[in-house]
Amino acid sequence: MxxxxxxxxxxxxxxxxxxxxxxxxxxxxxRSENINPASQDxxxxxxxxxxxxxxxxxxxxxxxxxxxxxxxxxxxxxxxxxxxxxxxxxxxxxxxSLMQVFHPVWWIDREGNHPSPFTIITYEDVVQGIWTAANGEHDRSMDYLHNLEIENKKNLCIWPYxxxxxxxxxxxxxxxxxxxxxxxxxxxxxxxxxxxxxxxxxxxxxxxxxxxxxxxxxxxxxxxxxxxxxxxxxxxxxxxxxxxxxxxxxxxxxxxxxxxxxxxxxxxxxxxxxxxxxxxxxxxxxxxxxxxxxxxxxxxxxxx
Missing domain, CATH: 3.40.50.850 (Isochorismatase-like)
Incomplete structure (x- = not known):
């Protein structure tokens, strides 16, 4: 070239x-290169x-x-x-978007604090009230966490924005x-x-x-x-x-x-x-x- x-x-x-x-x-x-178009490969x-x-x-x-x-x-x-x-x-x-299940703003603890990045949140954590969906999406969030466990997926990790x-x-x-x-x-x-x-x-x-x-x-x-x-x-x-x-x-x-x-x-x-x-x-x-x-x-x- x-x-x-x-x-x-x-x-x-x-x-x-x-x-x-x-x-x-x-x-x-x-464009200055003399190379055949990809369509001719x-x-x-x-x-x-x-x-x-x-x-x-x-x-x-x-x-x-x-x-x-x-x-x-x-x-x-x-x-x-x-x-x-x-x-x-x-x-x-x-x-x-800002409001997603793996971002800190989605969750709050009993004192109203958001989780720190890299916090792991499990279905049992939410059952025990350690974490609550801050936006009222409790049922949908519980369903997600429950199915992660059923399907043997990764635990929910709270990632930095x-x-x-x-x-x-x-x-x-x-x-x-x-x-x-x-x-x-x-x-x-x-x-x-x-x-x-x-x-x-x-x-x-x-x-x-x-x-x-x-x-x-x-x-x-x-x-x-x-x-x-x-x-x-x-x-x-x-x-x-x-x-x-x-x-x-x-x-x-x-x-x-x-x-x-x-x-x-x-x-x-x-x-x-x-x-x-x-x-x-x-x-x-x-x-x-x-x-x-x-x-x-x-x-x-x-x-x-």
């Missing part, structure tokens, strides 16, 4: 609010980028993931080196955004942005469905896309939560189709776990590899 990586990405501004994307300049650089490759957003970036995010800054550098380098063969990019974005609609924390990380749109211009395609986590009554770690949802929403747009590509590469944040949940949900849906699940590759050096989940995350991905035939590789070992 005529454009260098450094012309697109300023590594000193990864995970920095000082960076400005200058998207028109990035699009001009992309004989072998179709998909990147599924999970929640590469400011609020998950170390040093600036309200729910920062240690290692995320270097992850973005490695991911954007991989995208750059594989521009000519990378057909499509789908990005998931966490997108929340993050990825609130309209805030800079909800935006895609700026340097990743630049590579995303360089790819779009160079390959004459457009990224697909998938918003998740907008149901106030549930957590939605995975891109496909919520932890518990009585309406049973399933994101068939993503599932259909996965089925249409020859290879699917997955990266993003955090590997222990939203990436792992997304991979689990995709694999569960295609559990009877090894031909599809074996197309999936986890870019293990382009994602990081939340502190304390390092070993369990590694073990769970390894179990998925054995069960479904997915691949777990470093980005530097994958050339499309």
């Amino acid at each position: 005529n454009t260098t990586y450094q012309q697109i990405i300023d590594v000193n501004h990864i995970a920095s609010y000082k960076s400005v994307e200058h998207i028109p300049d990035i699009l001009a650089l992309g 004989q072998e179709r490759n998909l990147l599924l980028a999970i929640d590469v957003q400011n609020d998950f970036m170390e040093s600036i995010g309200s729910l920062a993931v240690p290692g995320s800054k270097d992850d973005v550098q490695r991911l954007t380098k991989w995208m750059y080196h594989n521009i000519a063969s990378l057909t499509q990019i789908i990005c998931s974005l966490d997108c929340h 993050h990825c609130l609609e309209g805030t800079v924390g909800a935006k895609l990380e700026s340097q990743f955004t630049k590579m995303l749109y360089f790819h779009a211009a160079a390959r004459s395609t457009a990224p697909r942005l998938i918003y998740k986590g907008q149901n106030p009554y549930s957590e939605m770690y995975g891109i496909i469905k919520a932890e518990y949802d009585p309406e049973h929403y399933i994101n068939f747009e993503v599932l259909n896309a996965v089925s249409q590509y020859d290879s699917i590469y997955i990266a993003g944040q955090a590997s222990s939560h939203c990436v792992l949940a997304s991979v689990n949900q995709i694999l569960e849906y295609f559990a009877d189709n090894r031909e599809i699940t074996s197309r999936i590759t986890i870019l293990e050096d382009c994602m990081s776990p939340i502190t304390g989940f390092e070993e369990s995350t590694k073990q769970q991905f390894e179990a998925l590899r054995k069960q479904y035939g997915i691949h777990i590789c470093k980005s530097t070992d994958i050339n499309l």
Whole structure:
């Protein structure tokens, strides 16, 4: 390519609010490349980028993931080196309102205090009156907590306010955004942005469905896309939560189709776990590899 990586990405501004994307300049650089349109690809490759957003970036995010800054550098380098063969990019974005079941404002204790971030709230806690839904949504909240237990889901964790609609924390990380749109211009395609986590009554770690949802929403747009590509590469944040949940949900849906699940590759050096989940995350991905035939590789070992 005529454009260098450094012309697109300023590594000193990864995970920095000082960076400005200058998207028109990035699009001009992309259009200057003599690369065939993605629509002409004989072998179709998909990147599924999970929640590469400011609020998950170390040093600036309200729910920062240690290692995320270097992850973005490695991911954007991989995208750059594989521009000519990378057909499509789908990005998931966490997108929340203030009043959601996993935010502190939803709950109060007997003294009227909201829970601190990372507090775990169980069904029994609410039965005993330790916590009460502050907004009068008692029955719906109890139903949610009860079904988390019945379905053996994660306990409800109160997260710091993050990825609130309209805030800079909800935006895609700026340097990743630049590579995303360089790819779009160079390959004459457009990224697909998938918003998740907008149901106030549930957590939605995975891109496909919520932890518990009585309406049973399933994101068939993503599932259909996965089925249409020859290879699917997955990266993003955090590997222990939203990436792992997304991979689990995709694999569960295609559990009877090894031909599809074996197309999936986890870019293990382009994602990081939340502190304390390092070993369990590694073990769970390894179990998925054995069960479904997915691949777990470093980005530097994958050339499309």
